[in-house]
Amino acid sequence: MDFLGVPFPVFAGQLLIGLINGAFYAVLSLGLALIFGLLNIVNFAHGALYMVGAFVAFLLLDVLGIGYWPALVLSPIIVGVFGMAIERFLLRPIADLDHLYGLLLTFGLALLIEGLFRQVYGVSGETYAIPAALQGGFNLGFMFLPTYRAWVIVAAVVVCGATWFLIEQTRLGATMRAAVENADLVRAFGVNVPLLVTLTYGLGVALAAFAGVLAAPIYSVNPLMGSNIIIVVFAIVVIGGLGSIKGAILSGFLLGIAEGVTRVYYPEASNIIIFVVMAVVLIVRPAGLFGKTA
Amino acid sequence: MTEPVLTVEGLEAWYGESHILHGVSFEVPPGQIVTLLGRNGAGKTTTLRSIMGLVKKRKGSVRHQGEELIALPANRIARSGIAYCPEERGIFSSLNVKENLQLPPTIADGGMSLDRVYELFPILKTRGASQGTKLSGGEQQMLAIARILRTGARILLLDEPTEGLAPVIVQQIGTIITRLKEEGFTILLVEQNFRFAEKTGDLHYVVEHGEVVDRFERAQVAGNRDKITRYLGV
Ligand SMILES: Nc1ncnc2c1ncn2[C@@H]1O[C@H](COP(=O)(O)OP(=O)(O)OP(=O)(O)O)[C@@H](O)[C@H]1O
Ligand SMILES: [Mg+2]
Numbered sequence: 001m002d003f004l005g006v007p008f009p010v011f012a013g014q015l016l017i018g019l020i021n022g023a024f025y026a027v028l029s030l031g032l033a034l035i036f037g038l039l040n041i042v043n044f045a046h047g048a049l050y051m052v053g054a055f056v057a058f059l060l061l062d063v064l065g066i067g068y069w070p071a072l073v074l075s076p077i078i079v080g081v082f083g084m085a086i087e088r089f090l091l092r093p094i095a096d097l098d099h100l101y102g103l104l105l106t107f108g109l110a111l112l113i114e115g116l117f118r119q120v121y122g123v124s125g126e127t128y129a130i131p132a133a134l135q136g137g138f139n140l141g142f143m144f145l146p147t148y149r150a151w152v153i154v155a156a157v158v159v160c161g162a163t164w165f166l167i168e169q170t171r172l173g174a175t176m177r178a179a180v181e182n183a184d185l186v187r188a189f190g191v192n193v194p195l196l197v198t199l200t201y202g203l204g205v206a207l208a209a210f211a212g213v214l215a216a217p218i219y220s221v222n223p224l225m226g227s228n229i230i231i232v233v234f235a236i237v238v239i240g241g242l243g244s245i246k247g248a249i250l251s252g253f254l255l256g257i258a259e260g261v262t263r264v265y266y267p268e269a270s271n272i273i274i275f276v277v278m279a280v281v282l283i284v285r286p287a288g289l290f291g292k293t294a
Numbered sequence: 295m296t297e298p299v300l301t302v303e304g305l306e307a308w309y310g311e312s313h314i315l316h317g318v319s320f321e322v323p324p325g326q327i328v329t330l331l332g333r334n335g336a337g338k339t340t341t342l343r344s345i346m347g348l349v350k351k352r353k354g355s356v357r358h359q360g361e362e363l364i365a366l367p368a369n370r371i372a373r374s375g376i377a378y379c380p381e382e383r384g385i386f387s388s389l390n391v392k393e394n395l396q397l398p399p400t401i402a403d404g405g406m407s408l409d410r411v412y413e414l415f416p417i418l419k420t421r422g423a424s425q426g427t428k429l430s431g432g433e434q435q436m437l438a439i440a441r442i443l444r445t446g447a448r449i450l451l452l453d454e455p456t457e458g459l460a461p462v463i464v465q466q467i468g469t470i471i472t473r474l475k476e477e478g479f480t481i482l483l484v485e486q487n488f489r490f491a492e493k494t495g496d497l498h499y500v501v502e503h504g505e506v507v508d509r510f511e512r513a514q515v516a517g518n519r520d521k522i523t524r525y526l527g528v
Contacts, residue, residue: 171396177388178397185384188346189398190372190445 006264009143018260019253020149020218023156024211026252028233029240030160031207033248034167036237037180038200039091041102047230048110049205051223053079053212055117058126058221068131068217075213076206083205087198095197110227117223125220134217152214159210160249163203167245176200180243235278241291251289299324299480300345300376300449305354305364307337307344307504314340315504317354322449327471327481329491332501333527338484339381341501342451345482346378347371358449373401377442381453381484385426385434392422395441402446414470415440432463439470450474453484468494488526500525 003011028050035043056078057071066074086109094101130148137146167173179186179193187193212225219225236255240247255274263270281289298321307315315337322328330338344352347368356363363371372378377398386394395411395418412419415436421429429437435455442450452471456464464487471494475481485491491498492515500508500522508525510518 174389174393174397178386181386181388182384184348184368185378185380186397187368188348188372188378188380189442190369190401191399192369 011261011264012140012143014260014264015257016143016145016149016260017263018257019153020256021259022253022256023153024215024229024252025233025236025256026160026249027156027207027211027214028229029236029248029252030163030245031204031211032233032237033240033243033245034163034207035201035204037243037245038176038183038197039087039095039102040099041091041106042234042237043201043204044103044107044230045086045109045113046106046205046208046233047226047228048113049079049083049226050208050212050215050229051117051226052082052113053209054128054216054221054225055121055212055223056209057213057216058128061128062126068213072210072213076209079209079212080202080206084198084202086205087201091201092194092198114223114227121223123222123224125222125225128216128221130217148217152218155214156211159207160252163207164245164249232274235274239274239278239281239288241288244288244290244292247288247290296323298322299359300482301355301357302341302345303355303357305341305344305356306352307340307349308351309340309349313504314349315344315352318344318501318504318506320499320506320509322480322482323497324480325475325478326496327475327483327494328497328499329483329485329495330499330501330506331485331488331491331522331526333525334486336501337504338501339453340504342378342380342453342482342484345371345451346376372447375402375447376449376451377445377447378451379438379442379453379455381457383434383438385429385437387425387427389426390422391418391424391426391429391437394426394437395422395444398441398445400444400446402448404448405446406443408444411440411443414443414473432459432466435459435463435467436470439467443474448478449480449482451482451484454486455483456485456487456490464490486526488522498522 002008028046032043032046035041053075056075060066060071060074090105091102094105134148134151137144167176175186175191176196179196183193215225236251237248239255240251255277258277259270259273262273300322303319305315305318318337318341330341332338340349343349345356347366352364354364358374358376361374363374389397417433418437418440421433426437439452439455455467468490471481483491483495496512498510498515499506502525510522515522
């Protein structure tokens, strides 16, 4: 059974891998987009905090015997609170300076956090077992679908959907969108915008940590796992349109799939396809696929 | 004389290095419409923004019912019961009309109900789902005023609500502002349109080069028309 010139199972297998990668891209770029919207900085620490999210899950299990399901909630909370402290005590004092300083600060933080974990855990990585309920898989006839991978996609879709709903459909989300447009005026209506900014940074970072926990059983829990993925995620945020929530989610999934499909037909290009797309998008639509053209 | 609800004394403000306000002083009695008149660039908008806490570098004194506001951040100033409608209207393009209307949080009891707001501004009810900035200039101005009526703030700072609008709309806005006064709001109105200001206002202050240089009560306007026209340079 061939599909577009390749055996269908091969195609489906790569498509699945693409979707899984896309799930991580979507959750990570969503967090970046949220943060960029309100703080106007590209959060270079995002990859490192994703890694910390995975390590917190690992440590919860290793040290305290707390398993996957609680970790899925606890790790984003812990890392989110850590993120809020970063915003409040490091980013806020320099918020009035050129945004380049914020970018440099988060870049420095990323190096610091990664260096710290490398110092303690080396680069070989720790393993994290798939929780019992998500072991095994389904035989779809043409391919084997591991349960955990299906779960990753479902969890990412649900979390992205919930975040989209929060931003686009709730009162709090409307306040956040307004603050992105004109923070001063929102403040003059009595909204504590600095607090909103802190919470937004916390939420964006919590999403990164959530992705980290999802990743722990698939990839090894490794101090470098963040820097490996984050460059691609930056490209995706640019493709989707800086600060666009919908753009970040959709281009995350789409580019994951594009990567998978490329791996079927021209494997050599699969590592650069996203950057090729980014270049094309930047030439044709500089504001990104879903960005508002100024 | 009744105690003023808002007392501005020696208010100074800077944008970066430029010293814009050089000691603005005036008082706003409760339940009145007080106007700030003056030429382009006199410092009227800067005065409102400084009261609201939106100009970073400011000094002097702004007292609201005895509470000193000068050192407070904008959100705390708003929560003391002052609402602001900016010159550029500040309608949010990423929010629809209804979201724009519901954006300012309630800061005190006694704000207008949504139904009452729609009664004053029927046009907004029919346009709830439109993007805020898709409204016409006049409708955007109505929206900008409407959304600060729900919050429970009793002092409204309105910056040139008639600017660039057709005469019929100006008239509607005049009617609404007078209605708001009847409902007990205190209004500080910045205007360049003196004919509009003289019809609506109870007390007028003239701002020039970042200072209040003169003051006219409603009854004094007729006798000082020449002087006022000279101040405004029309
Ligand atoms: N953001 C800013 N940065 C620097 N200078 C400013 C800024 N905003 C206003 N100014 C200057 O401050 C002075 C007062 O401006 P302001 O906007 O308060 O005047 P205004 O009385 O409201 O005028 P208009 O009737 O044109 O609205 C002007 O000289 C203006 O050029
Ligand atoms: Mg002005």
